[in-house]
Amino acid sequence: MLAALKARFGERCSTALAVREQHGRDESSFEVPPPAAVVFAESTGDVADAVRLAAEHDTPVIPFGVGSSLEGHLLAVQGGISIDVSRMDKVLAINAEDLTVTVQPGVTRKRLNEEIKSTGLFFPIDPGADATLGGMAATRASGTNAVRYGTMRENVLALEVVTASGEVIRTGTRAKKSSAGYDLTRLFVGSEGTLGVITEVTVRLYPLPEAISAAICSFPSIEGAVRTTIEMMQIGVPIARVELIDRNAVRMVNKHSKLDLREQPMLLMEFHGSPAGVQEQAELVQELASGHGGEAFEWATTPEERTRLWTARHNAYFAGIQSRPGCRAISTDTCVPISRLADCLLDSVREADESGLPYFLVGHVGDGNFHFGYLLDPNDPQERETAERLNHALVSRALSLGGTCTGEHGVGLHKMDFLVTEAGAGAVEMMRTIKRALDPRNIMNPGKIFSI
Template sequence: MNAPAAAHHLLPEFHPQPVPQALLDALAARFGAQCSTALAVREQHGRDEGSIQAPPPAAVVFAENTQDVADAIRLAGAHGVPVIPYGAGSSLEGHLLAVQGGISIDVGRMNRVLSVNADDLTVTVQPGITRKQLNEAIKDTGLFFPIDPGADASIGGMAATRASGTNAVRYGTMRENVLALEAVTASGEVIHTGTRAKKSAAGYDLTRLLVGSEGTLGIMTEITVRLYPLPEAVSAAICSFPSIEAAVRTVIQTIQLGVPIARVELIDANTVRMVNAHSKLTLREEPMLLMEFHGTPAGVQEQAETVQELAGEQGGNAFEWATTPEERTRLWTARHNAYFAAVQSRPGCRAISTDTCVPISRLADCLLDSVAEADASGIPYFLVGHVGDGNFHFGYLIDPNDAQEREKAEALNHQLVARALRLGGTCTGEHGVGIHKMGFLLDETGAGAVEMMRAIKRALDPQNILNPGKIFAL
């Protein structure tokens, strides 16, 4: 195994600053029961689905509207105290941890659909609504919101981390699908960016500046996103392969031929075993592709036949088709539960979950070398990938009390990301930088680009109170 990560890739030490009692008193006076300092509540808001641990925030404010968010930020700013937005808590890279102390602003109660503009294919929502809640609310319109990161994440959190997921190969990411925002700045001012129009050439693109900023430049309070017509026909299939390479070659050929596949997910044999045990399934325990096709009945059939032929050339077999909603739900639930299946396969473990994204032509090279390293390490792991756009995820399952296992897993993560960067890829395709990928951002973009990001942060948040200690250090 190569040497461990360089010093700038190591996690920083956390030194939370105490929160003045005067601020806690002011929050209690303004918010009453909407503000909690109970330890259990603070601990819930001081952890995500990742493996990084930090002390909890000093208080949690449950915002119910934009004014609540603005007032909480103003009060915190008056005392120089950090504020950290909290949605569904499903992030993986430490985005919501109070690494410098401060208070958490929970927007989960801000979960309403504000307006549906079906003729324009847009909807405006509050940030706390989850993707499943949104699609349930608009199901009678014949439209849907396609971005699906797996977890039932909040739309605000998805926008903040520039999420994507299983449908990204056809429908894009949050970057392409957020049209307009209402957000509260570090000074407590409410601003609006973008419009419902499909395009604009008016000034700086502040919407895309905020999308992916991980709560470091503002807290989103309203989000307008694109909707899409529900496809006339949907068909899903699974196909097993003799090797990961054969499965990936099938995907590369599918994309290069221009087949408009909606989803194509890779699950390695190891992870299939975990999913079978967790979801009581009997899937073939071989590398597997899960695919979904959207369009007209004739179009879906043509796409499926093309991919089946490509898969056959690579040794793909045991095609299982799912055309009813119930059958498709069964297959995709198994995929979405892969993370939980993996964690349950080793009781008491924590997952160091990482993702990268590479140009589709280099996907096989990156995946195969990374699998070989993981196998050689002896660390249990799971592997899933949104391979249609070159994105894949490893989760290394470690004993959180075993420093040697954590060091091995972090070394694997370092080698994986370094490989992706050498191949022209990125350190994170969808998880975001958070705390865990800060050093890799420097490797990917260079010192000049990171300094430009710092300059933007200093200009918009001179006190450094908006989710400090994430993406880069000031």
């Protein structure tokens, strides 16, 4: 297999240990040996040839974008090769009149928005890290704007995919809707590389809002912030972003990003629309917040002020890691119906506080989605056990309240057992049936989502 790859790709097939190790870990806390080789693909043909060779030699294939996933998606748990698509970074077609754009999988979300800035449009999905569009589609990512604009599930219109046999197929079109056959696009979105390698993505774009205003509001307790959010969603305030940041996260972000935010639980919000509409939304939310102890309402109206605040929020994970040198984070997420958000979140905070383990909490709470980052010493088995116990209790609670084991991180390695609890053995077996039909040799990112 390695000889065949070297013959086809030359120096673009690397077996150097440093390169393999870079592609053999992500932001999860799992320790797994690296892949046997890394292929740097520069075209769909490269991906197809690499997968075809892998199929001939029964060798696992793991797609790689920028390595920002959190649940072990990129790890070579059964060996094999990593196909790095980061060099496939072209914006192929901007169709501004139709509000769509087609890109190669290695284009990152920030790069895409830079490319389309002159059109007056933007791509709203922002999972925090500057992830690639291919990786975002594969994990069904969302982020801070999902409460207004949806997730990758709603925003991917069409795909080009290399299947497990090395065949290139296309799913979907640029049309806004279709009733033609099975929805293969939705099948591949969220499949985490277990059914094929995404080599092109067509996504929706949106007009830049006429007016944007951001605000932060501090609360004496997390409960006040959560209750404000629930009321906001239930009365239908069309807010674009509403993020919860707990006291621990604020402290860590202040140190990391050189800010002086009040070290209390806070909501970080953004309003999109006409100037009058934005003002009306903001005044209504300020009234709701004051009813739950919200105070120190501060506005960020200039692009520079907004960017400063949102950059700090997006760096919360790295701020947490740096707050405890040498630590690793078990980062988990759940999502519950908005009416059950307080029940799930407040009990989980209480358990985390009682454990004594350092942690931080952030959440896209407008969606009922939140994240705990448990900061542990990787050489301390007891701390790892505590973190996993907290994670298990958190996810079990979310499932009991009608929620999901993962709102946006994906299943990967970490949530495999919970998938069976959430979906049921019959549904998971149906997923296995689809996997066997499309990947009979089980070479596409094996050992993720469920076992075969």
